[in-house]
Amino acid sequence: MRIRVLIVEDDIRVARVNADYVERVPGFAVVGTAHTAAEARVRVQELAPDLVLLDHYLPGESGLRLLREISADTIMLTAVSDTSTVRAAFAAGALNYLVKPFTAEDLAERLAAYARYRAQLSSPDHTANQEEIDRAVRLLHDKDGKGTPKGRSAVTARLVAEALRQHREPVSASEIAQALGIARATAQRYLTTLAEDGRAIMNLRYGATGRPEHQYQWAQLPAQQP
Template structure:
């Protein structure tokens, strides 16, 4: 069975990247892309997707409002990582939550887990046992984190961690990159990993123009 995916993302280029990521995963197909919540509702009615990959930043209406209204399975793909929004997303029915930026393997892990969950609860002609339900929940979050992080070295991780800690105040990936003399993408990757490991906090910094950027702060023990 092929899982039909609708991508809801206001940035056309990002939507194209996410669509490419989905197409790389066996058993999934992209049936449509929407750039607003209103368009997403229309596409859901027209295309009947199995899964929606949903951004929270949408023109006119947040993704959370769409999430509260839909009965389709949803995985959030968003730069928003503040705790109230994450809690609200899960309370509204999100099955998983992936913080931007992420790579194809990050998304593939969530999609493959969703595929196993979907298969476990796909039959509508029987009653699920408690064991079925428990297994479906476990399957949904299996391997959300890589056992062996790809493209990371312990030495670089230490340099980035020490740089942020010694900086003594919140900093963006660009600021840490300039401080350490490394590429911004490299700083971003390692800072995101440190946040996932619980060693730093990650919040959003809002400027006067443009999109907000991630800001990282070392957690003192």
């Protein structure tokens, strides 16, 4: 099940851009938008989103006031960057804080991290130990600000990730390369990054020649709670 996102942004054009950014990230879906705090309250009640992307500047009242009222997980997306507001946002429950202007890749990093954090704490009947809690917190922020590595394309990275997700069985870099029409070495680099990020599982398969071949499979995250 996809992570359901509500976008709260007073600028209609910016809201559309942010919605487009979210829809590019595998595993996420925009279920609605709101342009005022009052409208956001209604949408939260109606849609019960998993995640709210919240601007600070809203007509009539601040996003921080709304943040204190809603129970959904929230990431602030705002041009406000003074330290008192940042501290107040985290104190009020924001899980992350992204300053405008930002790129699609910047937002995708935060969303992917949130998905890993959510997966780590997804079992409602499980009592997490300290190690699991610490890991969840690290997952929420460990990729912040790193961006796409130099010499890498965010578009290619997304295509490789989507291609891997579509395969139920483990596949090789050669198979991904053939499916996308890219070089095997290129596919190998992006698959290795997915494995390092924990989004893919890498195993070795030994063929008739005895030479091992890397096989990759999308990491099966626990199902999201509705």
